[in-house]
Amino acid sequence: MGRGYDGPQSFTTPVPQMVPTELVEKEFWRLVNSIEEDVTVEYGADIHSKEFGSGFPVSDSKRHLTPEEEEYATSGWNLNVMPVLEQSVLCHINADISGMKVPWLYVGMVFSAFCWHIEDHWSYSINYLHWGEPKTWYGVPSLAAEHLEEVMKKLTPELFDSQPDLLHQLVTLMNPNTLMSHGVPVVRTNQCAGEFVITFPRAYHSGFNQGYNFAEAVNFCTADWLPAGRQCIEHYRRLRRYCVFSHEELICKMAACPEKLDLNLAAAVHKEMFIMVQEERRLRKALLEKVSCGESALDWVP
Template identity: 65%
Template structure:
């Protein structure tokens, strides 16, 4: 593979295709990244060496080049060179020889012919011995280049493959051990010339600020996941999910260890050269598709099965939890899909939910009905600011154009990076029949180990009201719309104070005081902005 070909393969993200053609990617999905790193470390320097050697081989005519014949010399030595005679015979056949019939030629002219052919693509007239004196004048106008001039011309046109490895910030090529090559455009930068500077060479692929800016500057590219146009039955999707996992790991589904799936998931996330496409049946409305829990609408009215009735009326039934007596959300009359009405999730291996926290920083509860486990990562709500700071430092260009990026469920980062920055991360594997509860403002992310079925909803006890008030202030800084009006909810609960429990009533009273104080401060600041004139 030549150097130029390697660049086109990198830009076209074809390393995976090459690895597949070499038979390397059937059992090892990391072969594409490994193949590229081995080429860049071992073969790329050798390819550069060969390109330099090829350029030098093109100058082999230098050994035959001699200075021009002295101008005072009137006698031209003649030789019986078979190569020259063969050349003259060929020229005679083409009608380029004079009628003198001489079949001998100045050897210097033979050399000049070869030199001109190596230095120019345009054919030059072949001289003969009879017309030599006339051509000497022409030769003076178009002199045969000497060894020195040929070397200079070739050096001007020959491109040094190593010359491009110069820092685009300081324009220097020293400190090669600190030089970074962009995997997108092949530009080079010193780690200490970047803003902010890097303390070490990053692992995996790296993109320069120019490439990142080009990606961020494309407003037409939407954030998020592409909506699939395919429709599946639950059975058909399960068959596809199991087949994908079995083919990917080249073993039966039930024999794939969870730690291997987790390791492979984060390897894919950190790789730029490998794309793995999976499908996720996410945010399925229970109103349209039904709930995994029994409800009064889903059972017969004359059902006398006590077990089913216990499930229907259970407080752990996710259809009941948001509207329990102690839940603040029970005072919202609208059925907010995803918050008051549960959503269902049908997952497959590697199906992901990126870092996010819940709308209005509410609690959430997720129940895994059946299937393979779901891996969760969580950051405590008390360290949410540290989490957001770390994410912004890792990708400042993305957050400058999308301040609410973390609310779009499109950003994933390895928990090890967060923990290295001092952000605590909790991890758990949720098995079938288990609940997972997230607390206010707690960022969480994860992925599915395989084919499974889960259901989730939000709820808000009395202690949430204070966090909810802080959330709408945070939303205001991001110019983000609220799902519902927090002030309206507080006023409605205050109007129904006799129906509130003691904890909810105290929390509502405190939240009402905060709301009134904020309103007074806003009106007071308005008086300073708009002068009032009295008549």
């Protein structure tokens, strides 16, 4: 299906592919805000690339690759390769984490959407649009993440009262104009076929597809992500949310093999390890003081 949407307000241009992205965008938000009209769209989201195949060439024994395909199969821009490059700390996690270390595929149609969210563990994400109609993105910088959360809670308190971790469930759409009217900075872009979009740690993003397209996405984490990853774990703890992997185990594993780290990553790991040890000492000291005062250790655990 192209962008020849045949709905309550049909696009009237003679050639569907020539429909301006702004017109599709206007109709998308009109439908989202409408309480009288229902439009059903389908979105092939979060499809496991190891099961259905990646859009990038992958080296394996089952298929012979051409020299050109072999070059792409080993390129750092191949989303099967990027998460496990030496500069990405995810290469130190042994498990294949679907969606983080292993790319997911996305088959979109007009108006199929992805709601406001940030990535697991506040990691970076990278999305590549292989072919098809554009994907419209909205982004909020990490410095405004808490402001966005406050605005959403203020405008939809009944939803957050029943589900405090609502924004982690990818079910919340809110018009960027509404956010901006409450002081939240929002940027916008149209991703066309052959283009990458990268999101930064704790940068909220959402968007929708302008028509039939095929995209692939994965996560990666560089040395500068480590402090954000630690803050994310503290945030998860307050929300009582499960982690995808153990951040502390990751730090310890990297610290145990410093020869595998470049200078930049080694310095970042040393700093994180120091903070982690100091926190452990503080917690042990507090626990011993509570026990010595006759309090139950179970009463002290937050």
